Amino acid sequence: MSQLALELRDVRKRFGNAEIICGASLQLPQGQRLALIGPNGAGKSTLFNLISGRFPLSSGDILLNGNSIAGQKPYQINRRGLSRSFQITNIFHRLSVFENLRCAVLWSLGYRYSFWQRLNGLQDVNQRAEQVMEEIGLHQRRNVEADLLSYAEQRALEIGITIAGGAQVLLLDEPTAGMSRSESDAAVELIRKVSAGKTLLMVEHDMDVVFGLADRIAVLVYGDIIACDTPDNIRNNPLVQQAYLGTVETL
Numbered sequence: 449m450s451q452l453a454l455e456l457r458d459v460r461k462r463f464g465n466a467e468i469i470c471g472a473s474l475q476l477p478q479g480q481r482l483a484l485i486g487p488n489g490a491g492k493s494t495l496f497n498l499i500s501g502r503f504p505l506s507s508g509d510i511l512l513n514g515n516s517i518a519g520q521k522p523y524q525i526n527r528r529g530l531s532r533s534f535q536i537t538n539i540f541h542r543l544s545v546f547e548n549l550r551c552a553v554l555w556s557l558g559y560r561y562s563f564w565q566r567l568n569g570l571q572d573v574n575q576r577a578e579q580v581m582e583e584i585g586l587h588q589r590r591n592v593e594a595d596l597l598s599y600a601e602q603r604a605l606e607i608g609i610t611i612a613g614g615a616q617v618l619l620l621d622e623p624t625a626g627m628s629r630s631e632s633d634a635a636v637e638l639i640r641k642v643s644a645g646k647t648l649l650m651v652e653h654d655m656d657v658v659f660g661l662a663d664r665i666a667v668l669v670y671g672d673i674i675a676c677d678t679p680d681n682i683r684n685n686p687l688v689q690q691a692y693l694g695t696v697e698t699l
């Protein structure tokens with residue numbers, strides 16, 4: 449079996465008396481794309497917040513490349529190679545596309561923003577920002593303020609910010625939310641490209657995106673992972689149809 453990029457061991461999260469994540473276990477081998485689906489309120493965002501270190505675990509463990517990251521701060525987890533995008537855009541709206549990417553590269557290298565004045569001299573940082581800009585297809589929008597980009601371009605920039613530091617494990621939170629069909633198709637191609645050879649975990653509601661991208665799909669219902677399997681097996685799983693999707697036609 450290939451090495452695990454991410455592993456959840458009996459992860460639990462309680463808010464007061466309510467247990468929101470009820471003993472989730474999951475194994476994500478390196479290089480796989482896994483989509484996490486589930487009805488509203490199932491706990492998908494909570495699970496993402498636990499993995500990326502925004503919320504502490506109530507119990508259980510999370511391992512990144514075989515090492516526990518439980519109790520670590522988001523920036524520490526990021527430095528260990530896990531990068532997360534946000535459903536709500538995480539960009540500096542008054543900065544240009546290039547400047548946003550340069551910030552992301554700098555941050556991932558541990559520079560502070562006070563190094564701003566010397567940025568033009570940082571060859572490697574600038575080169576990496578240029579490379580990411582090319583990769584996400586925004587090179588022709590290099591000097592445009594992020595605020596002036598279309599929504600789909602902003603989401604692409606957000607993906608660029610997520611990959612800028614070269615993380616090998618990517619968490620994408622609803623990367624196509626709010627997009628038209630054609631924008632969403634383009635986003636799928638972009639995600640496929642930037643995640644090639646990396647490990648991807650994404651929360652996504654759009655089933656075309658999920659089935660188009662995922663090697664495996666995990667289904668979360670009331671904080672419990674009721675199935676984790678290939679898209680075909682998930683499509684045909686009666687428990688999934690009954691518990692989450694309701695009807696056979698939905699998939």
Ligand SMILES: Nc1ncnc2c1ncn2[C@@H]1O[C@H](COP(=O)(O)OP(=O)(O)OP(=O)(O)O)[C@@H](O)[C@H]1O
Pocket residue numbers: 463468486487488489490491492493494495
């Ligand atoms: N900080 C918090 N304090 C208390 N309850 C919370 C907190 N965050 C989330 N919850 C509760 O946890 C449950 C799961 O929420 P979560 O946002 O993780 O679900 P989700 O699957 O991401 O939903 P959606 O698909 O609608 O985004 C909900 O009942 C929510 O009210």
